Amino acid sequence: MSKILSLLLFLVVASNSSILHFKKYELNGREKGDTLFIIGGIHGNEPGGYFAPSILIQHYKILKGTLWVVPNLNFDSDIRDQRGIYKDMNRKFAHIDKNDPDYQIVKDIKKLILDKRVDLVLNLHDGHGFYRKKWENIIFNPKAWGQAFIIDQSNIKTPKYDNLGEICKKITSKINGSIFSKKHVFGVKNTKTKFHDEQMKLSLTYFAITHDKPALAIETSKNITELKTKVYYQLLAIEEFMNVMGIKYKRDFKLNEKNIEKILKEYGNMTINGRFKIDLNQIKPFINFVPIKIKNNCFVFSHPLGAVIKDNNIYRTMIGNKKIFEFKPEYFELSKIKPKITFVVDGKDTDATNLFAVNAKKSFTVKCDNDIRVNVIGFSKKGKKNESNINISKKDIAKRYSIYKDKDTYRVEFYDKKNRYIKTVLVNFTK
Ligand SMILES: [Zn+2]
Structure with a gap:
């Protein structure tokens, strides 16, 4: 350890x-x-x-x-x-x-x-x-x-x-x-x-x-x-x-x-600015709109040869000379607040304040302070900008938004009231 x-x-x-x-x-x-x-x-x-x-x-x-x-x-x-x-x-x-x-x-x-x-x-x-x-x-x-x-x-x-x-x-x-x-x-x-x-x-x-x-x-x-x-x-x-x-x-x-x-072939994981943790063995080849800062981002890898190359507006994640995945950024400032975040998963409360991922079988509901905007990537409901307090099941999210290859794993992003990025929690639908 x-x-x-x-x-x-x-x-x-x-x-x-x-x-x-x-x-x-x-x-x-x-x-x-x-x-x-x-x-x-x-x-x-x-x-x-x-x-x-x-x-x-x-x-x-x-x-x-x-x-x-x-x-x-x-x-x-x-x-x-x-x-x-x-x-x-x-x-x-x-x-x-x-x-x-x-x-x-x-x-x-x-x-x-x-x-x-x-x-x-x-x-x-x-x-x-x-x-x-x-x-x-x-x-x-x-x-x-x-x-x-x-x-x-x-x-x-x-x-x-x-x-x-x-x-x-x-x-x-x-x-x-x-x-x-x-x-x-x-x-x-x-x-x-x-x-x-x-x-x-x-x-x-x-x-x-x-x-x-x-x-x-x-x-x-x-x-x-x-x-x-x-x-x-x-x-x-x-x-x-x-x-x-x-x-x-x-x-x-x-x-x-x-x-x-x-x-x-064990690539380990990568954490972006301490707010979004990715399993590099599961990640799809391309991910859109990853929230990061314009500069001075901190990418932490569990693998000694992990690094990110910025090429125009594309970020390429490498393990040595092997390309693992690319992402397109969406630039945000980082929020300094750390709100309490609760996921109601299959009817049970999970405190996700310090988690990067939760597992769900059927559905989840995000609960947090009203000032916090919740964005479930791949889900939309008319007239709703904030997707907290909605019970969401796997079929409500378009499958192409899963960030992992063989899993149904979706991003839930949190922003403060000035639209500064707080963190991402992944919801992994298990069978
Ligand atoms: Zn040599």
Whole structure:
């Protein structure tokens, strides 16, 4: 329970600032131990690299040691499925201009990387092709990046985890026993950055190792088309790093593709300005006239990769690179009052003052102060502007106004006498 609560507190995403900042999660074991820092989402078109850490946050419990997880380093690019909408963030770690849109993000993540509590850093990617030591063809070759641990050099001068090459080799031989296809075997790619790779000198991992912090990248392959497969390999590799570091963990599912596929479809819920709560697994693709403010709306997601993109006058709700639904706003000021709201549901009183939804079998009547205007979306009665004190049954509401796909769920909205929006209560007709 406390884990869920702390998750919710971290998940406030303001939509109107054009640059979304990453969130950092800490999963602490009861027993002290080493700290592994996992960074996902530096490249927005590499979803294996950000859905894997989102599963760590939601489905793993650390028993010994600590995980720090940033699932969405380049969040603006992740939700747009683009490598870097402000150019490649992974080339900004040697130098970044103060006016660069990524400036604050790079500055903040550098500070976390160099935190003395962090023992090892993993940067997650989906790379091109399949890395092989010898040239086989255009997909399988030494220049490819996929299915490999990328190290800048074999050894660094740190008290712990200085032998990156050896560690990766050991992990490779472990996880290659759990792969699905020979194509997918992992290798260790040493870019020998210091001598050979000017581009990699600008990267996150090279910044880390030149500041005496062990770091490397995990690359699954862009040529593996199924997201569940890439996420499976990412988690498999991350678990082996935890094993090497003595970090003990539990997860609430068995690690296989089938379960990952299911988890990837759990979108959780979204709350708009603390007044309207939506089940993202049920919501229809498009909802009209959602009451929000003109700016500074607060969208809170239970999923670490939830965010809203405003595109002209349409708001697009995303979980990572997956579009969940779009809505058209109707702009209101928010009311500061919190009136008592009662729903008489199937003849029984329910206090809905603090509820986002009520269940009804046959009918409901809304009761509240006369100053409050009640609007049941999809219901109308001639001459009635305020729809309180009317007994309404399912057949009185046009079915197309249900906001959920497989349910009969309708919006009841409340406004004060100056027409400021108070809240929405959903009525879910159950069978
Ligand atoms: Zn990448």
